[in-house]
Amino acid sequence: MRGQSLGQIMQKLGPVIGLLAIVIVLSIMSPQFLSLDNLLTMLRQVTIIALLAFGMTFVILTGGIDLSVGSTLALAGALTAGMMASGIDPILAVLLGVLAGAVMGAFNGVIIAKGKVAPFIATLATMTIFRGLTLVYTDGRPVTGFTDSQAFDLIGRGYLFGIPIPVIMMFVIFFILLLILKKTVFGRHVYAIGGNEEASILSGIKVNRVKIGVYSLTGALAALAGIILTSRLGSASPNAGFTYELDAIAAVVLGGTSLAGGRGWIFGTLIGALIIGVLNNGLNLLGVSSNYQQIVKGAVILLAVLLDRQKSS
Amino acid sequence: MRGQSLGQIMQKLGPVIGLLAIVIVLSIMSPQFLSLDNLLTMLRQVTIIALLAFGMTFVILTGGIDLSVGSTLALAGALTAGMMASGIDPILAVLLGVLAGAVMGAFNGVIIAKGKVAPFIATLATMTIFRGLTLVYTDGRPVTGFTDSQAFDLIGRGYLFGIPIPVIMMFVIFFILLLILKKTVFGRHVYAIGGNEEASILSGIKVNRVKIGVYSLTGALAALAGIILTSRLGSASPNAGFTYELDAIAAVVLGGTSLAGGRGWIFGTLIGALIIGVLNNGLNLLGVSSNYQQIVKGAVILLAVLLDRQKSS
Amino acid sequence: MSQQTLIEMKGISKSFVGNKVLNEVNFEIRASEVHALLGENGAGKSTLMKILTGIYERDEGEVFVKGDPVHFQNTKDSEEAGIAVIHQELNIIPYLTVMENMFLGREIKFGKTGFLNTKKMIQLTKEYLGQLGVEIDPLVNAGNLSVGQQQMVEIAKALSVNAEVIVMDEPTAALTDREIERLFEVIERLREQGVGIVYISHRMEEIFKICNRVSVLRDGEYIGTRVIGEVEYDELISMLVGRELGTLFPERDVDVGDVRLKVEGLTSDVFRNINFEVKQGEILGVAGLMGAGRSEIMQALFGYREIESGNIFIDGKKAKIKKPIDAIKSGIGFVTEDRKEEGLVLSMSVRENFTLPNLDDVSKQTVISSQKENEFVDDMVGRFNVKTSGREQEVKSLSGGNQQKIVIGKWLGINPKILILDEPTRGVDVGAKKEIYQIMNELTAQGVSIIMISSELPEVLGMSDRILVIHEGQIGGELNRDEADQEKIMYAATGGE
Amino acid sequence: TTESPTSNGDDETDASGDDGEVHIGLAVSTQNNPFFVTLREGAEDKAEELGVDITVVDAQDDAATQLSSIEDLIQQEVDVLVVNPTDSEAVVSAVEAANEADIPVVTVDRSADGGEVVAHIASDNVAGGEMAGDFIIEQLGGEGNVVELEGIPGSSAARERGEGFHNAVGAEDGIEVVAEQPADFDRAEGLTVMENIIQSGQEFDAVFAHNDEMALGAVRALESAGMDDVIVVGFDATDDAVEAVEAGEMDATIAQQPIEIGEQGVETAIDIANGEAVEDFIPVDLELVTQ
């Protein structure tokens, strides 16, 4: 990281230090916390939010936001389960499910890029629409009764070399996305648009196309998250993913990506998702009463962001 | 409105035209829709979202956002009910309840203004914290058994000259806020901060103080909404106001206020809240099935915003 | 001179995160003087003034107002002590009206009520604008004004404070000659009334025209103070840049080739029937008054603004330009007028900004090759003599002149046939200006056609092979290098008044 | 028994248009939960079968929304209002509003704490919680550790089922509730929370979940951890859960018979509209579904 000021490096280290602090506190308070088994369990739980947050990172880097990821997750999960239940080959169903997510994302992208609607309000509307579609499609009931395909079960519940497959998928996707952001023209354009959209247009960047791409990617990742969840649960609930968008956004921001766009990194998002996952896991391990869990989670997020801001100013 | 271009006027008329269109369609489809009784009912229903949206307008004008209004509503409502249940005079309890809301808002304001935390993430955290506090305070149960004070009952259920008291309160508050925004130094500074914070600081505006004021106002209004709701329902539920922030934000944006801050008007917000209220009321009158209601609502919001954007560009 | 000393700054030092930008600087303002503050981009002029007005906290040193030590915490404090500022960055709030902007932070109320006395403010706004000789509706949104008009509003705002000291940080950067003349008249009047004025500008001729004394900063060091009339131009320049600079405008000796660009009947809502040609290796200067529509014509040419009719031919072939990317593909580069809003991605590094329009050339199958990219950037940094700590430095932290070099340099990656430069030296110090002129010469020598919009007539006259004058959205005249002079240009620009 | 306050015949301005036809308004608490979806379907099917109009509104689990949508039904001048309250206390003002408009009210599944209600049709959540507790006590032979997966904090179902459950197990000295954690009625949360509880190393022999969705999530977690002998009891008897019980994956679920509740609601409403006398409490039996 040549050429980066001390301030920038501290800024980047902030989330890692936060995560470490929480991990240290939890491992002192709960002896089970650091067991390999628990860590793997926690990682597997994090997968869903991490996938949503990865996509959200791209969206936020362009200066946008996507509130519809939770609903996309639910609709894509339900569609995939429904297709399998109606006899479509599981692998094909998964691919179509991810495609459906990408299409939903592209729909967001088109409204935002071509329709010039503020991302917040566009995806707030599609959040409602996609959730409504899910309810209509499932009639408010979990979709079950899809074939007990071994392959499909593996997606959410399998292991490879003792590591849960969702966790492996999460890391593989993480590295691909990291590469896209750091090494490709598309990734560079994502940062440029968030940094200065006007200047990006004037530099010949096809801003609309990049935005649509980013929302499609986010939709596809949300769909994948929905499919993993469906596989893990053996059913697709119409309520799946409700308010997950908030966790995903929190993960991105905790990781140090600026909501104003143009600045951030996906490694931070991974850390942010882990902070949220570790907190949830830890609060359960410690048996904190339900009423207090929300207070603790909110306070920790606030504290983490506050400390981070303090340091950087 | 001298000095305004035709485009600007069209922009401002957009929401009104949208509302009229919906009203016309609904009154054709449902004969009950235009009855005075139904209109008053609808207005009373709108009160809660309108009060939240009024405060949200101030917040959004400064370039911020407040996701915690729903939780503030719940906590203030529960506190007020709890105080009354423990024998405190209802009028005092109401005043203390509104004050509590203002304090919660001020807490948001301080974190955002002094702590330099992005409003989205700050209020996301306090949304969780306030909800948690409500659960702890109420132990997860609705608060009831407060004295059957006539005065308190009136707040939510009373009538004056045949008009529901909440509706009267809504309009009185609307005019006061309109006056504040248009005619006072505070209102001017709210617009200025959202338009260009840096320039506002350089012009000697006490930006932090204005921001804290704006969030406090929003908190107080949310508390008042919570108190009206408590009075209407005769109980304060710990889950009250869940996801109301989204409706409030939608109302503000439907009214033509820019999420980027600095531009907008509270009359538009009133119209926006009415659009949402009329839609909810109309869809129920028409007996649209609940699963489809969400789709219709989302689609109408999207359409309204899209048309508005098209016109202005 | 024995006027009263209004403000004295002694031994001022200031660092930003370990970077010392002012080192024991002294500065003094007397009543009835215009005191120029001179220095290259990033020398610390604006920082010194921000310390004076309480926007920044000083690390060391003392400030006295009429002999009393002061320590302002914010702009309100300094305003109360009689100091008004026209900041370098425009501080206009676009969606507020002119009147609202004028009185921002100092609104006139009915007594102590907090309610606005709008009538009074409208009346005063008209008065102050009138003093500057500009007619702007106080109720129009400031964002609808041109940059120059906005600048006039800011000047009026500073006047309205009735201050004893007015700091003007590059007030003329966005103005054309006519407004500048007005401003100078006002400055002269204020000076006669006993006001002390700090005048910051990169336009040397202005310094000699209206200032009484000049202080020079270089790299945060105080170099010295001279009395105008007792100092030679060349001495001042060498105080400024620390070396001899020679003539500002390099010799132009270029073979002009065939017609490269031909514009026919270009018409939109702000301009009508624009026809002109640019040849290979030629510099076409475009002059005109503020708001004449010069930028708009170029935006349309670049596909960034809709046109109603008209055709564009490049090398004799009709070019279809609907979006900036089309223009870029046709070999057009566009250095926009506002580098911060339209030219640079401030949050990105020098490297990333340089390669933004030509990423494809440094990548294979959309994967960016770090090696190629770094080579290109290093080449550019060397060629343009960009003063930077490295290619990873954020452009936000570069000085204005160096930022401008990057905005120009980023277009060289596309090997442009035509380069449009809109106010290429606005807010750029003399040293960097000269470097930019040299770059323009090198480019035209390689056959690049340049269109240069400029509001600085010496620059238009010094650099152009041909001059196009725009008047109210139409071509007001065309002049050759040999026949052109300031009068003729102004004559054409004002429509022959 | 009570006499219904009005019958639709004498109401000339009946908005449902064709005289004599009964128009029922059904206000359900939510349609995001299979239990209430089934309840609604039971009601709608019955209404169709009997040839009456029914308008359904959904409160999305929000008391204020419910009040608003009931007001809208009142505006529609329905003949009878069948309410499935989101909350027994908060629904009172809605019931009173209907009372004022002379529209008779029937509550289903949850009762109203005030206002005039002609009939209440329900199976008791508290009793169901007790039933689950008793089943677990019996299965464990009165000795063992139990985990409780709670519903959305603050929701009435979570409150009442929890209350009943604690009534039962609290009375039994040998039974200890070793963990109470919220999983929001959600299957994914049920899975996650159960995984974490397992990781905490806490020994336990049985799980009571406030609904089947959470129970099914817990089953997944237990299965992965090889803890197949843990007793899992859910609530609602959704199709999935009944299947799981039959397959031996779950041990029991409490059936509230939502179809029956929905049907009864409509039948009662029609009786009221026709001026017939109805029972003021119509219990729908709870059923313990086991293998």
Ligand SMILES: Nc1ncnc2c1ncn2[C@@H]1O[C@H](COP(=O)(O)OP(=O)(O)OP(=O)(O)O)[C@@H](O)[C@H]1O
């Ligand atoms: N807020 C800040 N944080 C960090 N560095 C700053 C800040 N403001 C100014 N600097 C740095 O201080 C130095 C002096 O900047 P300043 O704006 O005073 O220069 P200037 O003389 O006004 O230049 P110009 O002619 O381009 O306006 C520059 O290196 C600049 O990058």
Ligand SMILES: Nc1ncnc2c1ncn2[C@@H]1O[C@H](COP(=O)(O)OP(=O)(O)OP(=O)(O)O)[C@@H](O)[C@H]1O
């Ligand atoms: N955003 C805008 N909205 C409305 N009018 C505008 C806008 N931008 C520019 N104009 C108008 O277009 C005309 C040309 O503006 P502009 O000042 O850019 O011209 P210019 O010749 O490039 O002058 P300058 O030297 O100031 O750049 C002016 O009448 C200006 O008021």
Ligand SMILES: [Mg+2]
């Ligand atoms: Mg400066």
Ligand SMILES: [Mg+2]
């Ligand atoms: Mg221009």
